Amino acid sequence: MNNESATRCGLVALVGRPNVGKSTLLNFLLEQKLSITSRKPQTTRQQVLGVKTVDSDQMIFVDTPGLHRNEPKAINKAMNRSATSAMSDVDLVLFLIDRAKWTEEDSWILEKIESASAPVALVINKMDLLDDPNSLLPELETLQARSNFAGVFPVSALRQKNLDVLESFVREQLPEGHHLFPEGQITNRTERFLAAELIREKIIRQLCDELPHTSAVEIEGFQSDDRGVLHISAIIFVERDGQKRIVIGTGGARLRSIGTEARRDMEKAFDNKVMLKLWVKVKSGWSDDIRALRSLGLEGDT
Structure with missing residues (x-):
């Protein structure tokens, strides 16, 4: 395939526990509101595909419900199935956590993610809420050691900090292939x-x-x-x-x-x-x- 005319296309799953900012990140990456947001955990209930085409690259982001260990009702089980299924057959997983506040639920989710065949990047969101961003530096090495992450990205989805770096990384991970959606289409949802x-x-x-x-x-x-x-x-x-x-x-x-x-x-x-x-x-x-x-x-x- 001629490199000058090659197109790239890949599926990117946004995964994490509830309320870490997956939907907010998707909306700002797309530069358009697609997924609903609120301060209440488990706002997202179903997978939502967000499509962004830049030049010859097409990124298909899969916004998932927050994974949670407790499944008191059928809807909670359905949300977990939806999030887990998103990790199969994708080209990249973005694992979101909240400002390096690692929890037992994050460890539980990481175990599920590590069974996926796709590379996993750690995205530390809500950096704008840290009084001193440099205070995170000692934690980065610890977080990197938890798994063989393809990259670690401190960002603020809401303030759009470091999203350009994250998007560049995502584009580099895309495999060559035909675009699945026409240019201009931003979702598979009606x-x-x-x-x-x-x-x-x-x-x-x-x-x-x-x-x-x-x-x-x-x-x-x-x-x-x-x-x-x-x-x-x-x-x-x-x-x-x-x-x-x-x-x-x-x-x-x-x-x-x-x-x-x-x-x-x-x-x-x-x-x-x-x-x-x-x-x-x-x-x-x-x-x-x-x-x-x-x-x-x-x-x-x-």
């Missing part, structure tokens, strides 16, 4: 999926202290009218009547606020005028019901 995720993000952000991870969103309607306005209708599922009252709020105020913020983000994401309608329904025990998870698209990531 607009319906992204709409549901944006609604769920607003629920988590506005109600993280009042509502645990027992809500899900299903898009019922998604179509444009003659004027080009996108009409989206969605159901928010919760597990108990009390949670339904929390999501709706006094006089419907909270539901309107969730809808307003979600609609604004949808209009940015879809570059289109959006009319959004939301309903809240109780679906008891959905998060521990395999059939319910499948009906909501939360089982069977590939």
